[in-house]
Amino acid sequence: MAEAALPHTVADIYEPSLFGTYSKKIGMWLFLLSDSLTFGALLYAYSYGRISTPNWPTPFHSGSIINATIMTGFLLTSSLTMVLAVNAAARGNEKARVLWLLATMACGIGFIVLHAREWSNLIAEGLRLPIFPAVPNQEVASEFVNVSKTVPQFAATFFGLTGMHMLHVTLGVVYLGIIALRRKFIPILFALWLVAWLATPAYSPFHYGAHVLLIAALVCSLILWLKPKVYDAADVEVAGLYWHFVDLVWMFIFPLVYLMSTKII
Amino acid sequence: MDAFQHAIEQRVAEEQRHHSVAPFFWVWGTLLVLTAVEVYLGYQNMEPKRMLTMLMGLSLVKATLIIGYFMHMKYEVSRMKWLTMSSLVFCLAMMMVFFPDALRIISLGVR
Numbered sequence: 001m002a003e004a005a006l007p008h009t010v011a012d013i014y015e016p017s018l019f020g021t022y023s024k025k026i027g028m029w030l031f032l033l034s035d036s037l038t039f040g041a042l043l044y045a046y047s048y049g050r051i052s053t054p055n056w057p058t059p060f061h062s063g064s065i066i067n068a069t070i071m072t073g074f075l076l077t078s079s080l081t082m083v084l085a086v087n088a089a090a091r092g093n094e095k096a097r098v099l100w101l102l103a104t105m106a107c108g109i110g111f112i113v114l115h116a117r118e119w120s121n122l123i124a125e126g127l128r129l130p131i132f133p134a135v136p137n138q139e140v141a142s143e144f145v146n147v148s149k150t151v152p153q154f155a156a157t158f159f160g161l162t163g164m165h166m167l168h169v170t171l172g173v174v175y176l177g178i179i180a181l182r183r184k185f186i187p188i189l190f191a192l193w194l195v196a197w198l199a200t201p202a203y204s205p206f207h208y209g210a211h212v213l214l215i216a217a218l219v220c221s222l223i224l225w226l227k228p229k230v231y232d233a234a235d236v237e238v239a240g241l242y243w244h245f246v247d248l249v250w251m252f253i254f255p256l257v258y259l260m261s262t263k264i265i
Numbered sequence: 266m267d268a269f270q271h272a273i274e275q276r277v278a279e280e281q282r283h284h285s286v287a288p289f290f291w292v293w294g295t296l297l298v299l300t301a302v303e304v305y306l307g308y309q310n311m312e313p314k315r316m317l318t319m320l321m322g323l324s325l326v327k328a329t330l331i332i333g334y335f336m337h338m339k340y341e342v343s344r345m346k347w348l349t350m351s352s353l354v355f356c357l358a359m360m361m362v363f364f365p366d367a368l369r370i371i372s373l374g375v376r
Contacts, residue, residue, distance in 0.1 A: 020342035029345075033353055044360045050313060052367040065304065072300050079335050080293040087286055237337075244335045251327045254300075255320035259307030 028238045032245045035168075039249050042164060046157045046256055057147050057154050058261045059127065064118060068258045071114045072250065075169075078107030079247045082176075082240045089236040097236060101180035104243065108173040115166055116206055119159075123205070127155050133203040158257060165253055167212065168246050174216045179231050179239045183224055189217040292334045299327050 019026055050056055060068075085100035123132065126140030127147065147154055177185040196210035303323050306316065333339040338346055 019345040019348075021345065026345075029349055033349060036353060037356055040357045040360055044363065047317065048363055048367040051317070051364070056313075065307065069300065069304055073297065076293060076296050076300070079331065080289060083289045083335055084286060241336055244331055247335070248328055248331045251296075251331065252321075252324050255303050255307070255324055256317075259303055259320060260313065260317060262307045 022234060024234060024238050025241070028241045032241060035245065036249075039164070039252075042157075042161045043252055043256060046161055049153045049157055050256070050260055053151055053153070055151060056261065057144075057151055059122075059144065059147075060258050060261050064121075065258060065262060067114055067118050068254055071111050071118075072254050074107045074111040074114070075247045075250050078104045078111070079244050081107065082243045086233075086237050086240045089233040092233075098180050101176050101236070105173050105176050105180070108169055108176070108243075112166060112169055112173070115162065115169075119162075120204065120206075127158070129155055129159050132205055135203050161253060161257060165246070165249055168249070170212060171216065172243050172246050174213070174220065175239055175242060178220050178224070179235055182231070183228075186217060186221050186224070189213060189220065193217060288334060292330050296327055296330060299323055 017023070017026075081100050081103040085097055085104060088096035088100055123135065124138070126138065126144035128135075174185075174189060177189065181188070193210055193213035196206065196213060200207040200210065303320055306319055306323075309316070311319075332350075338350070
Protein backbone atom coordinates (compact mmCIF):
# COMPACT_ATOMS: atom_id res chain seq x y z
CA MET A 1 0.00 0.00 0.00
CA ALA A 2 2.90 2.32 0.77
CA GLU A 3 4.13 1.77 -2.77
CA ALA A 4 0.85 3.09 -4.23
CA ALA A 5 1.44 6.49 -2.63
CA LEU A 6 4.81 6.96 -4.37
CA PRO A 7 4.99 8.95 -7.62
CA HIS A 8 5.41 6.73 -10.67
CA THR A 9 6.16 9.17 -13.51
CA VAL A 10 8.29 12.29 -13.84
CA ALA A 11 5.11 14.33 -14.26
CA ASP A 12 4.12 13.26 -10.74
CA ILE A 13 7.46 14.40 -9.33
CA TYR A 14 7.88 17.76 -11.07
CA GLU A 15 5.51 20.67 -11.24
CA PRO A 16 4.15 21.02 -14.83
CA SER A 17 5.50 23.82 -17.04
CA LEU A 18 3.55 27.08 -16.83
CA PHE A 19 3.51 27.35 -20.64
CA GLY A 20 2.91 23.68 -21.39
CA THR A 21 6.18 23.24 -23.23
CA TYR A 22 9.91 22.73 -22.67
CA SER A 23 12.27 25.47 -21.50
CA LYS A 24 14.46 25.45 -24.65
CA LYS A 25 11.46 26.40 -26.77
CA ILE A 26 10.35 29.11 -24.33
CA GLY A 27 13.91 30.48 -24.39
CA MET A 28 13.85 30.68 -28.19
CA TRP A 29 10.45 32.41 -28.14
CA LEU A 30 11.81 35.00 -25.70
CA PHE A 31 14.80 35.62 -27.97
CA LEU A 32 12.52 35.94 -31.00
CA LEU A 33 10.28 38.43 -29.17
CA SER A 34 13.28 40.62 -28.38
CA ASP A 35 14.61 40.27 -31.93
CA SER A 36 11.24 41.23 -33.39
CA LEU A 37 11.48 44.52 -31.48
CA THR A 38 14.88 45.14 -33.09
CA PHE A 39 13.44 44.56 -36.56
CA GLY A 40 10.27 46.43 -35.55
CA ALA A 41 12.34 49.53 -34.75
CA LEU A 42 14.20 49.29 -38.08
CA LEU A 43 10.98 48.79 -40.05
CA TYR A 44 9.28 51.70 -38.29
CA ALA A 45 12.32 53.90 -39.02
CA TYR A 46 12.10 52.94 -42.69
CA SER A 47 8.33 53.62 -42.81
CA TYR A 48 8.84 56.96 -41.03
CA GLY A 49 11.39 58.00 -43.64
CA ARG A 50 9.21 56.77 -46.50
CA ILE A 51 6.13 58.72 -45.34
CA SER A 52 7.93 61.92 -44.35
CA THR A 53 10.05 62.22 -47.52
CA PRO A 54 8.03 63.29 -50.59
CA ASN A 55 11.00 62.84 -52.98
CA TRP A 56 11.75 59.29 -51.79
CA PRO A 57 13.65 57.52 -54.60
CA THR A 58 11.96 54.65 -56.45
CA PRO A 59 14.96 52.89 -58.01
CA PHE A 60 13.65 49.31 -58.11
CA HIS A 61 12.87 48.48 -61.74
CA SER A 62 11.20 45.23 -62.78
CA GLY A 63 14.50 43.27 -62.68
CA SER A 64 14.93 44.07 -58.96
CA ILE A 65 11.29 43.28 -58.19
CA ILE A 66 11.49 39.90 -60.00
CA ASN A 67 14.73 39.15 -58.14
CA ALA A 68 13.15 40.04 -54.77
CA THR A 69 10.01 38.03 -55.60
CA ILE A 70 12.13 34.93 -56.35
CA MET A 71 13.99 35.54 -53.06
CA THR A 72 10.61 35.62 -51.27
CA GLY A 73 9.68 32.34 -53.00
CA PHE A 74 12.95 30.81 -51.78
CA LEU A 75 12.24 31.83 -48.17
CA LEU A 76 8.61 30.65 -48.24
CA THR A 77 9.67 27.30 -49.70
CA SER A 78 12.43 27.01 -47.10
CA SER A 79 9.79 27.44 -44.39
CA LEU A 80 7.81 24.53 -45.88
CA THR A 81 10.89 22.28 -46.02
CA MET A 82 11.72 23.30 -42.44
CA VAL A 83 8.26 22.21 -41.26
CA LEU A 84 8.79 18.90 -43.05
CA ALA A 85 12.19 18.53 -41.30
CA VAL A 86 10.53 19.12 -37.89
CA ASN A 87 7.85 16.56 -38.77
CA ALA A 88 10.44 13.99 -39.91
CA ALA A 89 12.48 14.53 -36.72
CA ALA A 90 9.36 13.98 -34.57
CA ARG A 91 8.65 10.75 -36.44
CA GLY A 92 12.25 9.62 -35.87
CA ASN A 93 13.03 9.54 -39.61
CA GLU A 94 16.71 10.51 -39.46
CA LYS A 95 17.39 10.45 -43.21
CA ALA A 96 14.35 12.61 -44.10
CA ARG A 97 15.21 15.01 -41.26
CA VAL A 98 18.72 15.64 -42.65
CA LEU A 99 17.50 15.88 -46.24
CA TRP A 100 14.77 18.41 -45.44
CA LEU A 101 17.22 20.45 -43.36
CA LEU A 102 19.68 20.46 -46.28
CA ALA A 103 16.84 21.52 -48.62
CA THR A 104 16.05 24.39 -46.23
CA MET A 105 19.71 25.43 -46.20
CA ALA A 106 19.83 25.29 -50.02
CA CYS A 107 16.86 27.68 -50.23
CA GLY A 108 18.53 29.94 -47.65
CA ILE A 109 21.78 29.99 -49.63
CA GLY A 110 19.79 30.72 -52.82
CA PHE A 111 18.23 33.69 -51.02
CA ILE A 112 21.63 35.00 -49.86
CA VAL A 113 23.21 34.65 -53.32
CA LEU A 114 20.35 36.51 -55.02
CA HIS A 115 20.39 39.19 -52.33
CA ALA A 116 24.17 39.61 -52.61
CA ARG A 117 23.80 39.99 -56.38
CA GLU A 118 21.13 42.65 -55.86
CA TRP A 119 23.36 44.55 -53.42
CA SER A 120 26.34 44.33 -55.77
CA ASN A 121 24.29 45.69 -58.70
CA LEU A 122 23.00 48.62 -56.62
CA ILE A 123 26.52 49.41 -55.35
CA ALA A 124 27.89 49.23 -58.91
CA GLU A 125 25.15 51.68 -60.00
CA GLY A 126 26.19 54.14 -57.29
CA LEU A 127 23.94 53.45 -54.30
CA ARG A 128 26.31 53.15 -51.38
CA LEU A 129 27.10 53.97 -47.78
CA PRO A 130 30.05 56.21 -46.84
CA ILE A 131 31.72 53.26 -45.05
CA PHE A 132 31.80 51.15 -48.23
CA PRO A 133 35.16 51.16 -50.07
CA ALA A 134 35.21 53.19 -53.29
CA VAL A 135 34.41 51.26 -56.46
CA PRO A 136 37.14 51.85 -59.10
CA ASN A 137 36.08 53.52 -62.41
CA GLN A 138 32.49 53.78 -61.25
CA GLU A 139 29.78 55.36 -63.41
CA VAL A 140 26.86 56.40 -61.24
CA ALA A 141 23.43 55.61 -62.71
CA SER A 142 21.17 58.63 -63.29
CA GLU A 143 18.65 57.70 -60.55
CA PHE A 144 21.42 57.59 -57.93
CA VAL A 145 23.26 60.80 -58.88
CA ASN A 146 21.56 62.93 -56.23
CA VAL A 147 20.18 60.25 -53.90
CA SER A 148 23.21 60.26 -51.58
CA LYS A 149 22.96 64.05 -51.20
CA THR A 150 19.19 64.67 -51.17
CA VAL A 151 17.85 61.50 -49.49
CA PRO A 152 20.81 59.94 -47.62
CA GLN A 153 18.40 58.01 -45.39
CA PHE A 154 17.38 55.82 -48.37
CA ALA A 155 20.75 54.03 -48.64
CA ALA A 156 21.18 54.01 -44.84
CA THR A 157 17.81 52.37 -44.16
CA PHE A 158 18.00 50.04 -47.17
CA PHE A 159 21.44 48.64 -46.37
CA GLY A 160 20.80 48.68 -42.60
CA LEU A 161 17.52 46.79 -42.78
CA THR A 162 18.35 44.28 -45.52
CA GLY A 163 21.90 43.81 -44.19
CA MET A 164 20.59 42.97 -40.72
CA HIS A 165 18.18 40.46 -42.29
CA MET A 166 20.88 38.93 -44.49
CA LEU A 167 23.03 38.45 -41.38
CA HIS A 168 20.13 36.61 -39.70
CA VAL A 169 19.61 34.36 -42.75
CA THR A 170 23.35 33.59 -42.90
CA LEU A 171 23.46 32.67 -39.21
CA GLY A 172 20.25 30.65 -39.71
CA VAL A 173 21.94 28.58 -42.44
CA VAL A 174 24.91 27.99 -40.09
CA TYR A 175 22.53 27.00 -37.25
CA LEU A 176 20.68 24.50 -39.48
CA GLY A 177 23.99 23.15 -40.80
CA ILE A 178 25.15 22.37 -37.27
CA ILE A 179 21.80 20.77 -36.36
CA ALA A 180 21.85 18.64 -39.55
CA LEU A 181 25.51 17.69 -39.88
CA ARG A 182 27.09 18.62 -36.53
CA ARG A 183 30.92 18.44 -36.69
CA LYS A 184 30.93 17.58 -40.38
CA PHE A 185 29.60 21.07 -41.11
CA ILE A 186 32.64 22.87 -39.61
CA PRO A 187 35.05 22.19 -42.56
CA ILE A 188 32.22 23.10 -44.97
CA LEU A 189 31.80 26.39 -43.11
CA PHE A 190 35.53 27.17 -43.36
CA ALA A 191 35.40 26.34 -47.10
CA LEU A 192 32.38 28.65 -47.56
CA TRP A 193 34.26 31.43 -45.78
CA LEU A 194 37.31 31.00 -48.04
CA VAL A 195 35.19 30.96 -51.20
CA ALA A 196 33.17 34.03 -50.11
CA TRP A 197 36.35 35.91 -49.11
CA LEU A 198 38.50 35.08 -52.13
CA ALA A 199 35.77 35.22 -54.79
CA THR A 200 34.67 38.77 -53.96
CA PRO A 201 36.63 41.90 -55.04
CA ALA A 202 38.35 43.92 -52.30
CA TYR A 203 35.94 46.88 -52.75
CA SER A 204 32.86 44.69 -52.14
CA PRO A 205 31.30 44.82 -48.64
CA PHE A 206 30.96 41.02 -48.91
CA HIS A 207 34.78 40.73 -49.02
CA TYR A 208 35.00 41.66 -45.35
CA GLY A 209 31.41 40.60 -44.54
CA ALA A 210 32.48 37.01 -45.33
CA HIS A 211 34.41 37.01 -42.05
CA VAL A 212 31.05 36.48 -40.32
CA LEU A 213 31.38 32.88 -41.58
CA LEU A 214 34.87 32.59 -40.05
CA ILE A 215 33.61 33.88 -36.67
CA ALA A 216 30.59 31.52 -36.89
CA ALA A 217 32.90 28.56 -37.69
CA LEU A 218 35.11 29.34 -34.66
CA VAL A 219 32.14 29.80 -32.31
CA CYS A 220 30.45 26.60 -33.55
CA SER A 221 33.73 24.64 -33.16
CA LEU A 222 33.99 25.87 -29.57
CA ILE A 223 30.36 24.97 -28.79
CA LEU A 224 30.66 21.48 -30.31
CA TRP A 225 33.95 20.93 -28.46
CA LEU A 226 32.55 22.06 -25.11
CA LYS A 227 29.17 20.37 -25.46
CA PRO A 228 29.13 17.58 -28.03
CA LYS A 229 25.64 16.09 -28.36
CA VAL A 230 23.22 14.43 -30.74
CA TYR A 231 20.53 16.94 -31.65
CA ASP A 232 17.01 15.60 -31.07
CA ALA A 233 13.53 16.49 -32.35
CA ALA A 234 13.22 19.38 -29.87
CA ASP A 235 16.46 20.95 -31.17
CA VAL A 236 15.14 20.74 -34.74
CA GLU A 237 11.85 22.36 -33.67
CA VAL A 238 13.65 25.19 -31.85
CA ALA A 239 15.93 25.78 -34.88
CA GLY A 240 12.77 25.80 -37.00
CA LEU A 241 11.29 28.58 -34.87
CA TYR A 242 14.33 30.75 -35.62
CA TRP A 243 14.18 29.98 -39.33
CA HIS A 244 10.47 30.78 -39.60
CA PHE A 245 11.09 34.06 -37.79
CA VAL A 246 13.65 35.04 -40.44
CA ASP A 247 11.02 34.24 -43.09
CA LEU A 248 8.41 36.22 -41.15
CA VAL A 249 10.57 39.36 -40.99
CA TRP A 250 11.13 39.24 -44.76
CA MET A 251 7.34 39.29 -45.26
CA PHE A 252 7.50 42.89 -43.97
CA ILE A 253 10.81 43.92 -45.54
CA PHE A 254 9.82 42.84 -49.07
CA PRO A 255 6.72 45.06 -49.42
CA LEU A 256 8.19 47.96 -47.43
CA VAL A 257 11.61 48.20 -49.01
CA TYR A 258 11.00 46.91 -52.53
CA LEU A 259 7.32 47.30 -53.40
CA MET A 260 7.03 50.76 -51.81
CA SER A 261 9.98 51.91 -53.97
CA THR A 262 8.96 50.34 -57.28
CA LYS A 263 9.86 52.25 -60.41
CA ILE A 264 6.59 52.58 -62.34
CA ILE A 265 7.14 53.51 -66.00
CA MET B 266 18.80 17.47 -19.51
CA ASP B 267 16.66 16.60 -16.51
CA ALA B 268 13.95 13.95 -16.54
CA PHE B 269 11.12 16.47 -16.67
CA GLN B 270 12.49 18.23 -19.74
CA HIS B 271 12.93 14.86 -21.40
CA ALA B 272 9.31 13.92 -20.65
CA ILE B 273 8.05 17.22 -22.06
CA GLU B 274 10.11 16.82 -25.24
CA GLN B 275 8.73 13.33 -25.70
CA ARG B 276 5.20 14.69 -25.34
CA VAL B 277 5.83 17.45 -27.88
CA ALA B 278 7.31 14.92 -30.32
CA GLU B 279 4.22 12.78 -29.78
CA GLU B 280 1.97 15.78 -30.60
CA GLN B 281 3.99 16.50 -33.76
CA ARG B 282 3.55 12.95 -34.97
CA HIS B 283 -0.21 13.47 -35.15
CA HIS B 284 0.01 16.67 -37.22
CA SER B 285 -0.88 16.13 -40.86
CA VAL B 286 1.48 17.91 -43.29
CA ALA B 287 -1.38 18.83 -45.69
CA PRO B 288 -2.26 22.17 -43.94
CA PHE B 289 1.37 23.27 -44.28
CA PHE B 290 1.18 22.90 -48.08
CA TRP B 291 -2.06 24.93 -48.09
CA VAL B 292 -0.44 27.65 -46.01
CA TRP B 293 2.61 27.69 -48.30
CA GLY B 294 0.35 28.05 -51.38
CA THR B 295 -1.66 30.84 -49.73
CA LEU B 296 1.53 32.72 -48.82
CA LEU B 297 2.74 32.52 -52.43
CA VAL B 298 -0.61 33.81 -53.72
CA LEU B 299 -0.59 36.69 -51.21
CA THR B 300 2.95 37.56 -52.34
CA ALA B 301 1.74 37.70 -55.96
CA VAL B 302 -1.10 40.05 -54.88
CA GLU B 303 1.45 42.29 -53.13
CA VAL B 304 3.63 42.48 -56.25
CA TYR B 305 0.54 43.41 -58.31
CA LEU B 306 -0.31 46.18 -55.81
CA GLY B 307 3.29 47.41 -55.96
CA TYR B 308 2.75 48.34 -59.62
CA GLN B 309 -0.45 50.31 -58.98
CA ASN B 310 0.06 54.06 -58.89
CA MET B 311 -1.29 54.68 -55.40
CA GLU B 312 -0.75 57.28 -52.72
CA PRO B 313 2.11 55.98 -50.44
CA LYS B 314 0.01 56.04 -47.23
CA ARG B 315 -2.77 53.97 -48.84
CA MET B 316 -0.35 51.52 -50.39
CA LEU B 317 1.53 51.17 -47.09
CA THR B 318 -1.73 50.34 -45.30
CA MET B 319 -2.75 47.72 -47.89
CA LEU B 320 0.66 46.06 -48.08
CA MET B 321 1.05 45.96 -44.31
CA GLY B 322 -2.45 44.49 -43.98
CA LEU B 323 -1.50 41.65 -46.33
CA SER B 324 1.83 41.19 -44.51
CA LEU B 325 -0.02 40.86 -41.20
CA VAL B 326 -2.17 38.09 -42.70
CA LYS B 327 1.00 36.33 -43.92
CA ALA B 328 2.66 36.79 -40.51
CA THR B 329 -0.39 35.29 -38.77
CA LEU B 330 -0.25 32.23 -41.04
CA ILE B 331 3.49 31.77 -40.45
CA ILE B 332 3.26 32.16 -36.66
CA GLY B 333 0.08 30.07 -36.38
CA TYR B 334 1.02 27.13 -38.61
CA PHE B 335 4.75 27.08 -39.37
CA MET B 336 5.77 28.18 -35.85
CA HIS B 337 3.05 25.94 -34.34
CA MET B 338 1.58 28.70 -32.17
CA LYS B 339 -1.88 27.37 -33.08
CA TYR B 340 -1.05 24.17 -31.18
CA GLU B 341 0.37 25.82 -28.04
CA VAL B 342 -1.61 26.24 -24.81
CA SER B 343 -3.65 29.46 -24.64
CA ARG B 344 -1.48 30.94 -21.86
CA MET B 345 1.58 30.73 -24.12
CA LYS B 346 -0.34 32.20 -27.08
CA TRP B 347 -1.75 35.18 -25.18
CA LEU B 348 1.34 36.13 -23.21
CA THR B 349 3.75 36.07 -26.14
CA MET B 350 1.52 37.59 -28.80
CA SER B 351 -0.14 40.28 -26.67
CA SER B 352 3.21 41.51 -25.31
CA LEU B 353 4.65 41.60 -28.84
CA VAL B 354 1.68 43.47 -30.31
CA PHE B 355 1.67 45.93 -27.40
CA CYS B 356 5.38 46.73 -27.72
CA LEU B 357 5.22 47.12 -31.51
CA ALA B 358 2.06 49.24 -31.26
CA MET B 359 3.84 51.56 -28.83
CA MET B 360 6.36 52.39 -31.56
CA MET B 361 3.53 53.78 -33.71
CA VAL B 362 3.57 56.90 -31.55
CA PHE B 363 6.18 58.32 -33.96
CA PHE B 364 4.00 58.19 -37.09
CA PRO B 365 2.02 61.42 -36.51
CA ASP B 366 5.38 63.18 -36.45
CA ALA B 367 6.30 61.67 -39.84
CA LEU B 368 3.04 63.03 -41.31
CA ARG B 369 3.61 66.44 -39.68
CA ILE B 370 7.00 66.79 -41.43
CA ILE B 371 5.32 66.64 -44.87
CA SER B 372 3.28 69.78 -44.14
CA LEU B 373 6.14 71.75 -42.60
CA GLY B 374 6.76 75.00 -44.41
CA VAL B 375 3.50 74.83 -46.37
CA ARG B 376 1.39 77.00 -44.09
